[in-house]
Amino acid sequence: MITREPRYQLPARGPAGHLGRHMLALVGNSGRAVIMLGEAIWCLRYVFTRRSRQAIVTQMYVGGIKSLGVITVVAAFTGMILALQTGLEMRRFGQEVYIGAAVMVSMLREMGPFMTGLILAASVGAAIAAQMGTMTVSEEIAALEVMSINPVRFLVMPRLVALAVMTPLLSFYSCILGVIGGGVVGLTQLGVPWGAYVDNATRFVENKDLYVGMLKAFLFGILIVTIACHQGFSATQGAVGVGNATRRTVIVCFLSILICGYIVTRVFYV
Amino acid sequence: MTPKPVNRELMMEWIVGVFMLVVLLALAYFTIVLGRATFFQRQYPLTVVFEDVMGLRKDDAVVVNGMTIGKIRSLRLQDGLVEVTADLNQPLQLRADHRIVIMATSILGGRQMQIEVGSPDAPLLPENVIPRGRRPYDLMEEAAKVVHEVRQALTTGGISSNAQAVVASLREITERLERGEGTLGRLLSDDTGPYTDLTNMVADLREASRQIREVSEQVARGEGTLGRLLADDSLYREASAIATNLRTVSERLAGGEGTLGKLLSADDSLYRDLSEAAASVKEIAGRMERGEGLLGRLSTDEALYEEARAALQELRAAVDDFRETSPVVSFTTLLFGAF
Structure with missing residues (x-):
């Protein structure tokens, strides 16, 4: 059950009481989010139904294709900034030809998934939280449950599948654009030939870098959907609650992406 | 006829499908490139x-x-x-x-x-x-080895003891200098004797250098024999001419030309002639010493010499008389010859 009766608690006493109340809320919310995620994964058995397919494609379009513009700009300029900053420093040692390797490694391992995750969290995650929150405070979720329609299967699972698929692809797309942007800067600003740039870019990376980065993006997509849906379903108190849910979604998504990115890096590269 | 309205859902499916297809193809290509796979x-x-x-x-x-x-x-x-x-x-x-x-x-x-x-x-x-x-x-291993060797040399390889010996020698030298021992010590400690000698030596050297400079300036101006030798090239030309002449003479000698050349040549006829002539002169001289012949008697007989001398004097007097009287005789002859 997504919807529940509100629980009335006595006010907390003192800082320790507030801290304890927040810790309990954090643990409780995390548990509810994980349970909701598990339920969504369980609902994956309906992923190939016609209605689910249609909903998934719609979410892929809304969450992925509509984010292409901002991802394109952010990724290209991220690669250009990386190439310029790295190249200017490496030029002091006459090693600017290696900016291809620097940009490629940075984009594939970290910057591509990270920038994609942040963009999707700020745009798609906030939109999901706002939509879910509005449905929650307007008791549409409760109505779905009254009609025996599982809100997780109907709302969460298509978004989960859509972002789980689209985030790695968008991450790879941003990596390519970042590398191209870095190559353009290397060619025009640093005098690095395109061939040498590409040669160095592909020499120092492996498939492991590519797929670990895509794994990160996959996890980021799952995190964004889970956090956004949970925050939306937890919205209370009308429009203000929706706003709070949206704000918390962005903050928690950013923190989760950072922590998850570090853990994945720690697991695969140390 | 108005076109059929585009199905929005179908359009979304197409767009999403194309995007996924393109990205997946790029991903496959990228995987092959990064994997450096060589399938064929x-x-x-x-x-x-x-x-x-x-x-x-x-x-x-x-x-x-x-x-x-x-x-x-x-x-x-x-x-x-x-x-x-x-x-x-x-x-x-x-x-x-x-x-x-x-x-x-x-x-x-x-x-x-x-x-x-x-x-x-x-x-x-x-x-x-x-x-x-x-x-x-x-590289790191080699660098570590070098550092280890240097450290070992500093500690046990004798560099330290050598450095101590060098320092001891330097200390001894400085002590001797302080005591005024040796030439350098005396020079440093004594302000009279060595210093004066050194000053005089420097003055002499300065004077010598001045003279050398004057001589060199004279030579540069072409003054004196050496200067003219350096400045005037007539001597060179003369020497060249002499060398040419010597070469000519040597060529003539080699060619057997002239008396000396004939003497040096393989043909010894001149030598034989000269030898015979010398033998003849020697014989004549022997005869003269023995008083043979007119010249021998003249050289050995004093009376004959005196008589010959008197005769020559008389002959000279007769010739003088004839010379003095010859114009008169000639004039008279011309004068009376016309008649």
Whole structure:
């Protein structure tokens, strides 16, 4: 059950009481989010139904294709900034030809998934939280449950599948654009030939870098959907609650992406 | 006829499908590129045994004559050695003097296996022989070794004792200088004797240098014999002419021309003539010494000499008389001859 009766608690006493109340809320919310995620994964058995397919494609379009513009700009300029900053420093040692390797490694391992995750969290995650929150405070979720329609299967699972698929692809797309942007800067600003740039870019990376980065993006997509849906379903108190849910979604998504990115890096590269 | 309205859902499916297809194709291409996969190229395995691979990894490059011809397929530790298997794009025929070593690709890191197949006149390596790689040149190891050797030399290698001996010698020298011993010590401590000598010597040297400078200036101006010798080239021309003449004379002598040439030539007729002439003169001189003949008597007989002298005097007087009277005789002859 997504919807529940509100629980009335006595006010907390003192800082320790507030801290304890927040810790309990954090643990409780995390548990509810994980349970909701598990339920969504369980609902994956309906992923190939016609209605689910249609909903998934719609979410892929809304969450992925509509984010292409901002991802394109952010990724290209991220690669250009990386190439310029790295190249200017490496030029002091006459090693600017290696900016291809620097940009490629940075984009594939970290910057591509990270920038994609942040963009999707700020745009798609906030939109999901706002939509879910509005449905929650307007008791549409409760109505779905009254009609025996599982809100997780109907709302969460298509978004989960859509972002789980689209985030790695968008991450790879941003990596390519970042590398191209870095190559353009290397060619025009640093005098690095395109061939040498590409040669160095592909020499120092492996498939492991590519797929670990895509794994990160996959996890980021799952995190964004889970956090956004949970925050939306937890919205209370009308429009203000929706706003709070949206704000918390962005903050928690950013923190989760950072922590998850570090853990994945720690697991695969140390 | 108005076109049918586009199905929005179908449009979304198309867009999402195209995007996914393009990105997945790019991902596949990227995977192949990064994996450096060679699906359609025949591979030639090469196994090399190393004692130390210095961090060589799978997929590192195999380089022959600076060209990448393959990559490392696997590394396996066996019997204390590392067995490295590489996939080559083309077969290699290693010679007996081949050389396989692991090198650093750059100062930033990375390794590669570098192969030198060997000289063409060396025999081929049998196929059943696994080539053995050389121990890699580790810059850090060499640097550590140098530091260790320097430290060892400083502590136990005698450098320290030598340095102490040098310091002791320097201390002894400075003490002797302070005591005014030796030439340098006296020079430093005594302000009269050596200093005066040195001053005089310097003055003499200065005077000598001044004179040398004057002489050189005179020579430069072409004054004096040496100056003229340097400035005037007539002497050179004269010497050249003399040399020319000498060469001419020598050529004539060599050619047997002239008296001296004939004397020096292989023809000894002149020599014989001169010898005969000398013999004749010698004979004449002997006869004269013996008083033979007119000249001998003249040289030995004093009375004859006096008579001859008197006769010559009389003859000279007669000639003088004749000379004095000859104009008168001539005039008279002309005068009376007309009649």
